[in-house]
Amino acid sequence: MASHLLHHFKALSYLFFLLFIYHNTAMATLTFKPIKANCATTRYTDNSPFSTNLKTLLSTLKDKSSSSISINETAGKAPATVFGLYFCTGDLSKDNCQACIQTAIKDIIDSCPSSKQAIIWYDYCELRYSDTNFFGLPDTNGFSMINVNENTTSSRPVEVVSQLVKDAPLAQPLMFKSQAFISESLYALAQCSSDLRSKGCSDCLTTIFANIKACCTSSKGWRFLAPSCWIRLLSSLTKNAPAMAGFFYTIVREKRNMLYGLALCRGDLQNKRDDCQSCLNDASRSIVEDCPSKAQAIEWYEKCFVKYSNQRFFGMLDTVNRTLCGVEQVSADADCATEKLARSLINDAVKNKKFVSAGKVVISSSLSSYVLVQCSRDLSKGRCMQCLQRGMDKVSCECKLTNGWRYLSGSCTLRYETFPFFDTAIISTVSL
Ligand SMILES: *[C@@H]1O[C@H](CO)[C@@H](O)[C@H](O)[C@H]1NC(C)=O
Ligand SMILES: *[C@@H]1O[C@H](CO)[C@@H](O)[C@H](O)[C@H]1NC(C)=O
Ligand SMILES: *[C@@H]1O[C@H](CO)[C@@H](O)[C@H](O)[C@H]1NC(C)=O
Numbered sequence: 001m002a003s004h005l006l007h008h009f010k011a012l013s014y015l016f017f018l019l020f021i022y023h024n025t026a027m028a029t030l031t032f033k034p035i036k037a038n039c040a041t042t043r044y045t046d047n048s049p050f051s052t053n054l055k056t057l058l059s060t061l062k063d064k065s066s067s068s069i070s071i072n073e074t075a076g077k078a079p080a081t082v083f084g085l086y087f088c089t090g091d092l093s094k095d096n097c098q099a100c101i102q103t104a105i106k107d108i109i110d111s112c113p114s115s116k117q118a119i120i121w122y123d124y125c126e127l128r129y130s131d132t133n134f135f136g137l138p139d140t141n142g143f144s145m146i147n148v149n150e151n152t153t154s155s156r157p158v159e160v161v162s163q164l165v166k167d168a169p170l171a172q173p174l175m176f177k178s179q180a181f182i183s184e185s186l187y188a189l190a191q192c193s194s195d196l197r198s199k200g201c202s203d204c205l206t207t208i209f210a211n212i213k214a215c216c217t218s219s220k221g222w223r224f225l226a227p228s229c230w231i232r233l234l235s236s237l238t239k240n241a242p243a244m245a246g247f248f249y250t251i252v253r254e255k256r257n258m259l260y261g262l263a264l265c266r267g268d269l270q271n272k273r274d275d276c277q278s279c280l281n282d283a284s285r286s287i288v289e290d291c292p293s294k295a296q297a298i299e300w301y302e303k304c305f306v307k308y309s310n311q312r313f314f315g316m317l318d319t320v321n322r323t324l325c326g327v328e329q330v331s332a333d334a335d336c337a338t339e340k341l342a343r344s345l346i347n348d349a350v351k352n353k354k355f356v357s358a359g360k361v362v363i364s365s366s367l368s369s370y371v372l373v374q375c376s377r378d379l380s381k382g383r384c385m386q387c388l389q390r391g392m393d394k395v396s397c398e399c400k401l402t403n404g405w406r407y408l409s410g411s412c413t414l415r416y417e418t419f420p421f422f423d424t425a426i427i428s429t430v431s432l
Contacts, residue, residue, distance in 0.1 A: 032103040035225070036143065037120040039112030042131075049080035050116065050131060057082045057129060058105050065101035067094070070174055072135055072195040084129035087193050089230075090176025092124050100125035121225045126193070128227055135195040138204035142226030144212060150220035157186065157233050158217055164190035165209050165231065169201035192229040204229035317383045318410025323394055326404030330367070330418075335401050337361050338369040338416055339392075345373045346388040350381050358422055370420050375412040387412035 044050040053076030061084060064071050070087035086104065088097035104120050104127035112118035117130040160179055168177040168190040175196065178189035192201035208224040208231055216222040223232035330338075341361040349357035355375040362368045375384035391407035391414045399405035407414040415421065 032100045032122050032124065034104075034107050034111065035121045035123065035145070037108065037111035037118065038227075039115040040117035040130075042116040043114040044116050044131075045114070049076060050082065052076070053080050053082040054129065057084045058109075061086055061127070062102060062105055065098040069094070069097050070176075070194040072193065080131075081133070082129055082131060083133050083135060084127075085135075085193050085195055086125060086127045087191065088125040089178075089189060090174045090191055091178055091189070097125060101127060119227050126225070126227075126230075128193075134227075136197065136200060138192075138196060138200045138207070138229065139227040140204055140207040140211075140229070142208060142224055144216050144222060144224045146216045146219040146222045151218050152220045153218070157188065157220075158213065160186065160188050161190065161209060161212075161231055161233060164188055165202075165205040168192065168205060169198040172198075175201045186233070188231070188233045190229070190231045193227070196228055201229060205231060316411075317379070317387055319390075321391070321394070321407060321409035323398050324404075324406045324408075325395070325399035326402040326417075328403040329401050330363075330403050332401065334363045334367060334369065337363055338371065339396055341369060342371045342373065342392055342414065342416065345371055346385065346392060349373050349375065349388065350385045355379070355384055358424075360420070360424065367418060369416055369418060370422070370424075371414070371416045372422050373412070373414045376410075379411055384412060388414060 044054070057073060057075035060073050060075060061071070064073070065086065069090060069092065070085075072083075072085035074084070075082045086101050088100055092100070100122055104122060104125060108118050108120045108127055108129075111120060117132070119126065119128040164177045164179060168175050169192065171177045173194075175192040175194070175198070176189065177191075178187070190205055192204055196204060204226060208226050208229060212222055212224045212231065216224075221234045223230065223234075225232075338361065341359055345357040345359050349355055355377055356373070358370075358372040360368055360370050373388055375387055379387065387409060391409060391412060395405040395407050395414060395416075404417045405415070
């Protein structure tokens with residue numbers, strides 16, 4: 001592609017999509033790894049009343065986790081009573097909450113063997129027990145975490161979280177509040193454990209928020225996890241980008257602020273996760289900087305593609321498009337052979353499970369055409385076909401007799417070059 005075109009379409013240069021792993025973070029089974037465990041050094045002995053009561057408590061919590069997102073419970077009579085609670089982030093599905101708590105129940109025993117008091121924290125849940133009655137007491141003795149890779153000078157995150165710190169204590173019964181801002185790729189939450197009343201929740205959140213302000217607000221993402229309350233801020237798109245070449249979308253389940261995102265990495269990056277991840281990071285950062293006030297945006301990059309919207313777009317044909325034409329001429333025969341190849345690849349792509357097809361046609365001893373066509377996998381077959389055919393009609397009309405073209409849309413892409421721009425090894429892996 002001629003360099004003057006690239007000046008105009010910096011972000012569009014060398015796009016190709018080829019990708020494949022479909023990942024829905026909203027429905028996927030999440031994996032739960034403990035972030036941290038605090039264990040008291042006071043111990044109980046096996047077969048003591050405390051030990052029995054702890055078993056009872058954990059089994060009650062396990063049962064309740066199938067129906068409740070946040071709960072506090074006691075087990076046994078004084079002086080061996082065990083006090084316990086768990087909570088999941090208020091927007092976690094019941095299934096994922098149950099899975100997180102079940103993991104936590106196993107992990108807390110392994111992490112804090114025979115401890116009379118223990119707390120374990122995860123990204124999405126917390127589990128805590130103690131031999132003393134801590135119910136109703138805001139415990140702010142937690143820890144902060146930051147995203148060290150990105151700094152910010154924006155005051156928005158602090159404003160957003162200030163509001164959540166005010167609102168969450170009043171949001172009964174969960175005392176959970178979250179907010180997503182599409183244009184800023186910002187997602188924040190505040191939450192308290194169920195044993196606190198509004199006043200205690202407010203005290204807890206205010207205290208940990210002051211801690212965060214003292215250390216961490218120059219970072220782009222941060223959190224403070226205390227035993228009795230949490231606050232958390234993250235950049236939604238980058239945070240949810242899977243550490244693999246792939247296709248994901250994310251749904252932030254705050255009713256009025258749904259954010260739908262989709263990202264695609266080049267298929268040959270499936271084994272180069274860092275490349276894919278860094279492309280997605282750059283893309284989602286620049287989408288925020290280039291389109292600060294838009295509720296939807298698309299950017300095409302060499303190695304990936306990122307799109308987000310406040311409208312649910314999955315399955316819908318997106319006609320936002322760009323066309324790029326090569327600047328050198330080829331013969332009418334070459335043009336014709338290329339179009340014929342492209343049209344047959346379109347038919348193949350629609351039948352292909354991954355909605356992609358790539359191929360090569362030899363025009364002469366010194367000239368070949370390479371074509372790759374692909375749809376985003378949220379489309380139906382019919383819409384994929386429609387998207388590719390309309391794109392083909394457009395490039396064949398606008399890029400007559402040229403030595404390359406690209407059609408880039410939010411739903412499909414077509415590309416032709418006279419050099420092998422994709423790893424031709426994939427031709428054998430794609431049905432042609
Ligand atoms: C962010 O700021 C801190 C100091 O406030 C600095 O040490 C760190 O290197 C910065 N990180 C980046 C990625 O700029
Ligand atoms: C939960 O905690 C509150 C105190 O804040 C207490 O009144 C209530 O009895 C506890 N619930 C259970 C089941 O222990
Ligand atoms: C491409 O975008 C233009 C508007 O910029 C629109 O009129 C046209 O229908 C689109 N074409 C296709 C094939 O998506």
